[in-house]
Amino acid sequence: MQEFDTLKTLVEEAEMELQKAENGNKAAGTRVRKKMQDIKASAQTIRAKVLEMRD
Numbered sequence: 001m002q003e004f005d006t007l008k009t010l011v012e013e014a015e016m017e018l019q020k021a022e023n024g025n026k027a028a029g030t031r032v033r034k035k036m037q038d039i040k041a042s043a044q045t046i047r048a049k050v051l052e053m054r055d
Contacts (some may be wrong), residue, residue: 003049007042010035 014035020028 001046001049003046004041007039007046010039010042014039 008055014032017028017035021032
């Protein structure tokens with residue numbers, strides 16, 4: 001499922017930015033928050049696709 005691969009990529013990118021944010025990079029913290037919103041949207045898309053497959 002392409003959407004799941006996208007979700008995994010987003011999580012990996014967020015992890016890299018989180019490491020930068022933990023080292024004091026404030027801009028990276030902003031990017032982490034943006035990525036988390038993207039992750040939320042991607043997870044919701046996957047959830048909808050799974051429900052479609054079920055029906």
